Amino acid sequence: MDDSYLKEWDAEVKSVSKDKFIVLDKTAFFPRGGGVEWDTGIITTDNGKEFNVVYTGKLSGEISHEVEKEGLRVGDKVHCKLNWEKRYLLMRYHTATHVLSGVFFNEYDLKITGNQLTTEKGRVDLNMEEMDVDLIKEAIEKSNEVIKKEHPVEIYYKSRVEAEKDPDLFKLAKGFSHDIDTIRIVDIKGFDRQADGGCHVKNLNEIGKIKFKDTVNKGKNFKRVYFTIE
Ligand SMILES: [Zn+2]
Structure with a gap:
């Protein structure tokens, strides 16, 4: 942690x-x-x-x-x-997902409602109403621009009361379990903060480049996006 x-x-x-x-x-x-x-x-x-x-x-x-x-x-x-090779790749995928989440939210007012990260590929689900592949590709390009800025990534803790005053910290639509008193914050300095329990790289420059792969239309407000990092 x-x-x-x-x-x-x-x-x-x-x-x-x-x-x-x-x-x-x-x-x-x-x-x-x-x-x-x-x-x-x-x-x-x-x-x-x-x-x-x-x-x-x-x-x-x-x-x-x-x-x-x-x-x-x-x-x-x-x-x-x-197995460090596996873990490190998952860390890169996870931090990449936070960059995507920040861009989708800040630039397009879209939320990531779920994700699945493996060593093969990343998947995020968006609450996007109508499928817009060009928008998704543009968001990925913008995310790569953010990565190039080499923001450091910090991890620290806040009390639940403190964290709840900060709407930025609860970007993921499904929110957080209510039996947790202390919230762990993953802070991409100057870009995005989220309450999160996962493993992350120390600097965005470790991610590499996000590459668009595919989309699946899962229904209204439910668009699935696949990507890889290289
Ligand atoms: Zn996360």
Whole structure:
């Protein structure tokens, strides 16, 4: 949550269920959520046994790591390592999505109502009434211009009360769960701020270029846009 660039760390196994779902005392594996794909990686025991983490999800409020084989025990001291290539690409996609969201909202008064980010492509859903592919392509070009400005990206926290006074922070149409007291802010300095729980790059210059791929008309106020980054 505080350091998206942490790639390796030591931890202890807190619980094991059905031989393959592992909870650690601390983790940087990102669990599937907010439309972003999960982290994979490797957990290594202090006697050198390796366990591939194939899926990370949130189960009853805890981050659960699914490993490929059995053998991990409660109390095991382990070393964790992310599949950094995958994670870093997802970070680039996620920050790119915030740039798109900022442009669609600021320039066209359009909201992103959902997203799905994988290492293959990004997808955002817009509350656009009639399909306008030219507008979408133009917004992507404008987003690439924003990326070229190399804004830094900062992460900090605000109390819920403070954050609610700031309508900018609740740009995503579906809003935020009401049982959260402290709101984590992802701030693209001088451009866009959002309440968000994901992993992001430190500077827009790490994103690269957003490329338009395709659109799907899902109905009134529901237009789907696919893009890649390169
Ligand atoms: Zn986000």
